[in-house]
Amino acid sequence: MTDMATVPAPVQEGTRRQMLAEFWYYFSENRGAVMGLWVFVLLVIIAIFAPVLAPHAPNAQFRDAILVPPFWEAGGRAAYPLGTDAVGRDILSRLLHGARYSLFIGLIVTSIALVGGIIIGVIAGYFRGWIDTVIMRLMDIILAFPSLLLALVLVAILGPGLTNAMIAIALVLQPHFVRLTRAAVMSEKNREYVTAARVAGAGNLRLMFRTILPNCMAPLIVQATLSFSTAILDAAALGFLGMGAQPPTPEWGTMLAEAREFILRAWWVVTFPGLAILITVLAINLMGDGLRDALDPKLKRS
């Protein structure tokens, strides 16, 4: 890592601002994406301030208020705006705290899959040869299984729980990042600026991660958004199957699993947690669409 190797001109403050402005121009053209962004920001605020916003503690049980309907229904109480569940816990408070789990799951799982995928993908795309073949066959093997089934079996091996569910989902999502990174690295590798950096004496590590990688980020960012929503959905699905977060954690999928037996008696215990999952995932997917448009304007015009 010598200073000689600083071939790509350092990005000027001006051009960076210009890039951001251009990005925002395309992103804000997509009304759905902007809406998704606002909802997501709101969710982040809810997650951060959940203990302040929630009227009750998420696991507090009110014995005098079991399966109370939402406030607008007959028998509803203002103290429990969205009703209570079968052991008298306030559903709104649990949902607000659940936002923390979902966003945390999305963030951690995507980070693990992204970082792991990038490292493996850059190695495969940069070195090619047998190491590339081995890596890609391994990824093919992971992709041969339906992702949820593989995650389910992995959790069965590791033991049920949120941490293991997150590890399993990250492992299952990783091959997508590997493939994307590899393809991008392969198309960038023979460009002139890379050769120039190599001639200037840049080592392999520097070429891989400082010279090539920054130019491969666009598809990875879009994939990261998609993974974020997939991670939330899959973690909720595992929670629903009883293999993810364990009760009494106020994770949305786990809440649905606990609510299942009351579905024909108390619609609210089932409806709201699922709605929370749907809104979160939808907001992120809307943002993902906007990001794709903004980062790859060519695609949009077709």
Added chain:
Amino acid sequence: MFRFILGRLAVLIPTFIGVSIIAFAFIRVLPGDPVMLMSGERVMAPERYEQLTKMLGYDRPLPVQYFDYLTGVLQGDFGNSIVTRRPVAQEFLTLFPATLELSICAIIFAMLIGLPAGVIAAIKRGSFFDQSIMGVSLVGYSMPIFWWGLLLIILFSGVLGWTPVSGRISLMYFFPPVTGFMLIDSLLSGQAGAFKSAVSHLILPTIVLGTIPLAVIARQTRSAMLEVLGEDYVRTARAKGLSPFRVIGVHALRNAMIPVITTIGLQIGVLMAGAILTETIFSWPGIGKWMVDSVFRRDYPVIQGGLLIIAGIIMLVNLAVDLLYGLINPRIRH
């Protein structure tokens, strides 16, 4: 074409071997003693333990064990279930038709709605209809289907009382399985009302399992159609004075379908993952529920065998899709 097939097979075989190694290694990385796990017994005498170890082949080197396992698998022997003691392959074959029937219905449902919706959205690009279709399909794509299933049960079974909550057919009807497909078997049985009962049990699971493929197909059809509509040959066809129906139906649709067919083929992975959730919600006696139940019962030979069979099926379907794609789009072969 022959080279193309060979190339695909050259990738497929090592992948399948890798998949089988994972399925084989699975039981050995589990916490606990594989002999105790496989036998399903909690306490046993040392002599019995020794005898079982020999019987199950755990006293031999790992590569030999793997080779034996693979030989068995290639002959259709996936071991026996710990719980039912029946061969895994046999259990799979009894349950698979239920999943297949549900999946076929789901994909037909998704195509029946998704294809026309995507085509119309592309033709009327930017219209209110287009925006609604795209909005709805994004909701469908983001849907937690396990919740969606519960909502449909609340509405159609709870409030309206139109459809049953679970199972494949009402317990009133009993007939021996002929094809394994309830719709066909109920017709063959000749019992009045049996077919209707089978249909009413199938409706909600079909909708739930078909929702995500439906959204994907609608979006993919729209974008493929948009791309084709901008091509020169479509403009030429229009300029020749062909009717809009003919331009779209014959010239545009045929070419737009090429990527869509691939998309539909690739939905099989989505369907298998969806079957796990859908079958659990509706107590549908298929492969998905079988796998979930086995995970809970810690029925390792079933998990192991099921994993391998499902991955094998998905790989074969993907291969078929690849070949079909090469057949209808000769450009890809080179």
